[in-house]
Amino acid sequence: TQLLEQSPQFLSIQEGENLTVYCNSSSVFSSLQWYRQEPGEGPVLLVTVVTGGEVKKLKRLTFQFGDARKDSSLHITAAQPGDTGLYLCGGSNYKLTFGKGTLLTVNP
Amino acid sequence: DSGVTQTPKHLITATGQRVTLRCSPRSGDLSVYWYQQSLDQGLQFLIQYYNGEERAKGNILERFSAQQFPDLHSELNLSSLELGDSALYFCASSAHAGDRGQYEQYFGPGTRLTVT
Numbered sequence A: 001t002q003l004l005e006q007s008p009q010f011l012s013i014q015e016g017e018n019l020t021v022y023c024n025s026s027s028v029f030s031s032l033q034w035y036r037q038e039p040g041e042g043p044v045l046l047v048t049v050v051t052g053g054e055v056k057k058l059k060r061l062t063f064q065f066g067d068a069r070k071d072s073s074l075h076i077t078a079a080q081p082g083d084t085g086l087y088l089c090g091g092s093n094y095k096l097t098f099g100k101g102t103l104l105t106v107n108p
Numbered sequence B: 001d002s003g004v005t006q007t008p009k010h011l012i013t014a015t016g017q018r019v020t021l022r023c024s025p026r027s028g029d030l031s032v033y034w035y036q037q038s039l040d041q042g043l044q045f046l047i048q049y050y051n052g053e054e055r056a057k058g059n060i061l062e063r064f065s066a067q068q069f070p071d072l073h074s075e076l077n078l079s080s081l082e083l084g085d086s087a088l089y090f091c092a093s094s095a096h097a098g099d100r101g102q103y104e105q106y107f108g109p110g111t112r113l114t115v116t
Helices: none
Strands: A005-007 A010-014 A019-024 A031-037 A044-049 A055-058 A061-065 A071-076 A085-092 A096-098 A102-107 B005-007 B010-013 B019-024 B031-038 B042-050 B053-057 B064-068 B074-078 B087-094 B111-115
Touching (some): A005 A085, A019 A085, A019 A102, A031 A071, A044 A055, A044 A061, A071 A085, A096 B042, B005 B087, B010 B019, B019 B087, B019 B111, B031 B074, B042 B064, B042 B074, B074 B087
Parallel strands (some): A010 A102
Antiparallel strands (some): A005 A019, A019 A071, A031 A044, A085 A096, A085 A102, B005 B019, B031 B042, B042 B053, B087 B111
16 A cells, blocks of 8 residues: 655644645655645645656745655745645555645734 | 536435436546545545546445546446545546556545535
């Protein structure tokens, strides 16, 4: 069974702070995806990382895929209240396996 | 808007009943996936269909079944419902089967099922 562990489970910060959330597994994935989910809505794809060591930037969000393709991190710079949501990572081989997510709250 | 539609948005039913959830994928997408999301289990993969055929199975109960029709829309049937089946059910679609593992899924808004 491929398991993805996300940490922290909950994170509450003030607007303007930086943060990093993590996604770890003992399994190797061919790619990894990050999604953001708002209450009552479906997950929205943010990024896909494919190559070990790959770094992708999406405005204030920086995504990194571990060299061994077993882990990933998401760093947000100068968080804003609009960043509030559940951040899910999904590891892909023949199917997509999701972690339980990090629930981020950014307070104004 | 992901382009994936799901109906109904909310569903309230009693234990022992049967319900059908409907999903229309993004235009051009051939794969449809069903997921169940609950607070304690997170997002759990149930089943995938590709171009009308079952492609992969996850943690789907025998009381649950799905199918994908020629127009590519999909239905998830849940029967003999139990209180523990209360959850959010999401449908996602992607362009390809995902055999190579590098595919991106686009999620619908979900159906919130409450079993009383």
